[in-house]
Amino acid sequence: MSGISIVVEIDGVLPVDMLERLAGADTTPLMTDIGAVLESSMRERVEDTKTGPDGTPWAPNRAGTSTLLETGRHLRDSFAFIASQDQVLAGASWEYAHVHQDGAVIKAKDGGRLSFLMGGKRVFAKKVTIPARPFAGISTDDESEIQRVTREWLQSHISGLGEGLQ
Numbered sequence: 001m002s003g004i005s006i007v008v009e010i011d012g013v014l015p016v017d018m019l020e021r022l023a024g025a026d027t028t029p030l031m032t033d034i035g036a037v038l039e040s041s042m043r044e045r046v047e048d049t050k051t052g053p054d055g056t057p058w059a060p061n062r063a064g065t066s067t068l069l070e071t072g073r074h075l076r077d078s079f080a081f082i083a084s085q086d087q088v089l090a091g092a093s094w095e096y097a098h099v100h101q102d103g104a105v106i107k108a109k110d111g112g113r114l115s116f117l118m119g120g121k122r123v124f125a126k127k128v129t130i131p132a133r134p135f136a137g138i139s140t141d142d143e144s145e146i147q148r149v150t151r152e153w154l155q156s157h158i159s160g161l162g163e164g165l166q
Contacts, residue, residue: 018158030153031088035081037145038090038138042079045135053137063119068100068133075100075135091136103132 045051046068050058061067068075078094091097098104106128108114113124138146 021158022154025157026085027153028083028085030150031083031085032081033149033153034146035083035088035090037142037149038088038136039079039081041139041142042090042092042135043076046076050133052132052134053139053142054134055139058133059131068135099130100133101136102134104130106130 041053045053050067052058058067063070074094075092075097078092078097079090080093081088081090092101106114108126113126114128115122115124116128117123
């Protein structure tokens with residue numbers, strides 16, 4: 001399992017008494033907001049932008065249809081997140097999601113040929129390469145949105161923050 005850690009460094013930015021007030025705060029609502037940001041971004045990538053979190057456009061599919069969307073309902077419908085006090089996990093639960101995230105080479109068993117329909121025609125191949133089309137990850141827009149919801153959460157939990165938090 002791979003993941004990304006986001007660490008919010010507020011030590012030295014806030015007075016000690018404010019840090020003490022934050023120590024016992026329930027951060028589950030913040031993690032839930034971050035999870036919602038990430039889930040929304042995955043949906044946007046599949047439904048609209050057709051780009052990875054780093055902005056790289058996905059390779060088009062051979063059928064010329066909307067990549068990962070026409071038959072990708074299983075993928076899109078499996079996007080979810082789980083939030084807890086100290087972490088959020090966001091991704092897709094569909095059993096083939098990793099193929100689209102990381103790419104894959106599918107080879108025929110026993111050295112034969114693969115057989116499948118493409119555009120209504122039967123196609124045979126020794127192997128099929130599915131390019132990576134990453135949908136999970138944190139884009140620069142996601143990063144900005146996560147910073148925004150984190151600032152809002154901090155401001156709602158500590159009175160008198162003022163301009164000190166950017």
